[in-house]
Amino acid sequence: MLTLLSGVSLSAPLRAEPTAADKALAEGLFQDGKRLMDEGRLQEACAKLAESQRVDPTVGTLLNLAVCHEKEGKTASAWAEFKEGSSLAASLGQQDRAEFAAKRAAELEARLTRLVLEVADAAPGMVITLNGNELSAAAATGSGIPVDPGEATIEARAPGKQPWQMRVTLDPGPSAKQVTIPALANAPAPAEARPASPPPPRPPPARPGVDSTGSSMRTLGFVAGGVGLAGIGVGSVFGVMAMQKAGEVEEGCSGNFGCSPADVANNDDARTSAMVSNIAVGAGLLCLGAGVVMVLMSPSAERAVAGQPIWVAPSVASDGGRLTLGGRW
Structure with missing residues (x-):
């Protein structure tokens, strides 16, 4: 060497x-x-x-x-x-x-490999590249370009035209390879820009505190109402039991022999059941009344916006419970 x-x-x-x-x-x-x-x-x-x-x-x-x-x-x-x-x-x-x-x-x-390029229709501004090296259409065409044997990539592009590319295999020289670059096709017209659709209307601003507070009040109202109804149910059961025991006592003590020990026990049971009934019913009415108040007065209701006052007044008396509803319409 x-x-x-x-x-x-x-x-x-x-x-x-x-x-x-x-x-x-x-x-x-x-x-x-x-x-x-x-x-x-x-x-x-x-x-x-x-x-x-x-x-x-x-x-x-x-x-x-x-x-x-x-x-x-x-x-x-x-x-x-x-x-x-x-x-x-x-x-x-x-x-x-x-x-x-x-x-x-x-x-x-004397033993070079040459590439001869011909352009069928040279578009204005056409640029030809050989293995990434840029050539003008005038300089690249007509005469053989010395190239190394092996794979070669030829590309052509021009403004407003679709690019063209071709891969060729070049044999060791002396040899010449002729490649014709066809007329470049027109590039597709750009799609017309569509007018942007208007944004969706904004939702009305939420009233601060109405949804969350009203939802919580309604939930508590339903719970309180449920507890109240349960209390009234329990009180009703004990009330029925008290009336049954009182009837047995009255029937047993109406004879000539007075009241038996069983009658005395039934009388105590009747008093106890009556007391439990009164307490349960009274408490049930209070819870139910409070629940109704919370549901009706929750700020999510439309009448809260309108400012219409509504009031509920529960009360317990010796002969039972009461629930009073009032307001202005």
Whole structure:
């Protein structure tokens, strides 16, 4: 293998001079690339050499990169690098390198793979890309473009047109592949923007405290009413029992022998049942009245908004309980 040593730095317009650290990094990459190329690991070698050339461009690194690409089968890349290296070496007075690079470029040119592009109808503003590299339609068509063998992607786009793309396989040269780019179809017209529908009307503001407070009052009212009805039920049961016991006592004590001990016991039971009945019924009426008041006076009711007063007055007397309802309508 021919070894080309790097040594002379190339000046590039608008590029800062490489620092000592850059030069050290580039030299390390260059040595790694040479070693990998000797080992036949061409893809890794070419990547190392390309990075070395980017960090610190030199004629020697560029020509070694061209040799690596030639071995890798990338004839177009190697051809372009040999031509550039020949020109740079000549400008720096390195005649031996310039002649070597020019000879290798001429040998590669005879076996290049070329891609010939034809455009059926060049739309205004058309841009063609080859493997991501952008070309104008005028520059890309008519003559063969040197390309590396293998897969290639051709794309064409223009304002107001649908993009076109094609993948082709390019054989090793010398060969030429012709591809015709068809007339680009018109892009679909953009959909007309529909007027935005008006937002839904906002719900009326809720009256503060009415729903939550009214719901709680109604719930407590129903509970209190339920307890009241249960109390009235219990009191009614005991009232019936008291009346039954009182009837037995009256029947037993009406004879000539007076009241028996059983009659006396029945009389006590009747009094106890009557007392329980009165208490249960009275308490039931109070709970029921309180429940009715809470349900009717809950602020969620419409009459609360209208301000119509309603009142309920429960009361307990010796002969039973009463519930009085009043108001203005």
